[in-house]
Structure formats: C-alpha cells, structure tokens
Amino acid sequence: MSWELLIKWLPQFLDGAWLTLQLVGVSVITGLILALPLGIARSSRHLAVRALPYGYIFFFRGTPLLVQLFLVYYGLAQFDVVRKSALWPYLRDPYWCAIITMTMHTAAYIAEILRGAIQAVPPGEIEAARALGMSRSQALLHIILPRAARIGLPAYSNEVILMLKASALASTITLLELTGMARKIAARTYMHEEMFLIAGVIYLVIAFVLMQGFKLLERWLRVDALHGR
C-alpha cells in the first residue's frame, strides 16, 4: 500500500484510537472505584456479605462481554419502564452503553484481583496494626489497602491491557473506535488487510505505551522493594 493512503486515513484512525482510549480509561478507573466495595465485601468472613458480590462476579466473568453489551444496548429497550425513565437518553446512546457495560465487566475482574491482593497481605502486618491500637477501619485504610494496591498492581495492569483489547467489541454496537473505524474504512476502500493491519499496529503501540506507564508507576510505588522482605 502507498504512504499517501496511510496519510489520508490516519486522522480517522487517530480519532478511533482516541475513542478507544476514552472507553478504556473511563471503564478501568470507574471499574476500580466500583471494585473497591465489591472486593472488600467479597473477602468478608460473613457468608451473607460475600454471596451478592460472588454472584455478580460469577455472572460477569462467566459470560462473554459481547453478550453483556447486547443485553444493555439492545436488551434494555425491551422494557417500557426503561424507555420512559430519565436515564433513557443515556441508555439509548451506544457510547454510554459501552462505558456502562465495560465498567461493570471490568469491575468484576478487578474485584477478584483485589480480593486476591487483600488475602495476600501478611496477617502479621494486620495484627501489628491492630496491636498498635488502630481500629479495624484504620487498619483497612492505612495498612491493608495500600499494601494490597501494591500486590495487585501487576494484575491490574494486565486487566487494563485486556480491557484495551476488549474495547474492540464496542464496534459491534456501532461505535467507531479503532476497530470500528478500521471496519468502516476497509468497507469503503476494499483494503481489508491494510486497514486491519494499521489498526493492529496502533493497538500494539497503545499496549506498549501503557505497559511502560505501569512500569514507571510500579517503580514510583516501589513495588519491587516489597518483594524478598
């Protein structure tokens, strides 16, 4: 393929990449906030507290994201209550549907990461915090969560990369993010190989930049210093 074509379509690809970054950025950050109570409740000692987050996580991890997207985008319109509600302008919009679904999807995965991290905090450190006179919530806020954040960070960075790839599914509900844009341009130019390859290269670049960013973050939080103690 010629470079002129690449230059001609590059602005559109960058538009698509920007939408992809929005979807991923908003969903992994909101997902993390949503996952905090979920993960904490999931690692509770009481069965009643544990059951609800467990069901939520099981559903969202056990079904494909594509099904979840279709349930929200196409499925909710089946109910008159939804169509007459104040939220309908948002639930009609593929952009908000993608963000809502991806957030709920990734929250389930992040909650599991968080549970694993909370359970991996050495019990001696929690006991030490309690022995120093910290209340349970103080110990959670100052000892357990900061410690769990560092233990869970590598898994969280994996999840962000997985969400970057999962965001390609938003193209199935008419969003023109990177994959959607590539499909549109490929359909117009009949150059499927080239357009999908360009999209693939852009995904690789984004993934690479994200990985480097997380490496810096790990160094800043001194994650490696916690090993071998």
Added chain:
Amino acid sequence: MIPDLHGFGPALIAGTWMTIQLALASLALGLVLGLLGALAKTSPYAFFRWLGGTYSTIVRGVPELLWVLLIYFGTVNLVRVIGETVGIENLALSPFAAGTVALGLCFGAYATEVFRGALLAIPRGHREAGLALGLGKRRIFWRLILPQMWRIALPGLGNLFMILMKDTALVSVIGLEEIMRRSQIAVTASKEPFTFFLVAAFIYLGLTIVAMIGMHFLERRAGRGFTRSAA
C-alpha cells in the same frame, strides 16, 4: 422459570453445539501452536527464540475481534491465490475455519507461556536420566517431558479454555451460526432482545460450569500419585 422462546429453542441448541465444536477445534489448534511456541522459546537457537517471542507478543497485543476480522476478510486474496495454484477455483475460508484459526492463534499465544513454565518446571535430572538410559532426544520429550508437563500446565490451560469459550461469541460477527448469531436471529423475529440475550448468557454460564467440572476431573486424574502441597 423458563421464558417463552417462541420456538427458537432447537435453533439455540444447534448454536450451542456449533459453539462447542468451534471451541474444541480452536483448542486443538491452539494446543499445537502453544507447544510449538514453547519449544521455540526454549530453543538453543536464537532465531527460534526470536520467532516464538514475536509470535506471542504480537498476537497478545492485538484484540481477538481484530484477529477474527483480519483472518476472515484479510486473507481473501491470499486464499484465492493458494486455491488457484492448487487448482481449486474460488477457494475461501468459511467462517468456521477463519474463527478456528483466529481463536487458535490467540489461545496458542497465551498457551506458549503456560507450556514454557511447565517445561522449565521439569527437573533437569529427568532429562539426564533419560539420556543415561540411552533414550533419543525425541523419545525423552514424548515419553518423559510431555506427560509431566501436562500436569503442571493443566490449571493454566483450563483458565485459557474458559477465556476461549467466551471468545467464541466474537465469531458471530463474521456470521457463524453459533449461540450469539442464533440469538440475534431470534431477536429480529421476536423483538425480545433482553430475553434471548439473557438466555444466551445463561447458556455460556452453563458451558463454563461444565468446563470447570471437567477441568476438576482432569486435574485430579493428572495429579494422581502426587500429594497436594498444603497452601
């Protein structure tokens, strides 16, 4: 409570069967690719190590959906040229074949790491014992290394298979009549999207549960003769 399926029940069952076939076919291809990738990554030759590393890095960095599209739409010219040289006119990949290749490729890229870990976990002494007994390199691999790798790799492969099963839904985008595609057809006819997509979701959940039970038995079988290390 069973929802009214408007007579689409048999179609959904046929879709489920198609999903299972696709998952198993991709699994077979992915296992082969993963094993080859792991051998390449642990090879003494730098070229093979580079090849294995590039394969898993590139495939893992690009969305599965893009692979499905790239392999279905992007190889049309290539496959036609191959068909012409072999003497078959209008040779084209079916959605099933394209889906199998795409999902097998993605499964294989992740399985490479799982197999490599298992390969490295086998003590060197076992290989040396084989050599001392006068076994050839190939026999050592098939008879000594591979059966032991299986046990170590199984949990990791099980996780990958669950992911693969959910990724089969992506192949509906290129028109393969699996669960999602059949549900979409049912939705167009019945105008009940929520009902049918929820049913599809529960079919996937059911498949996941069946796979989990199957993995449990496979792991128990592979682990006979080993005591579980107390966690």
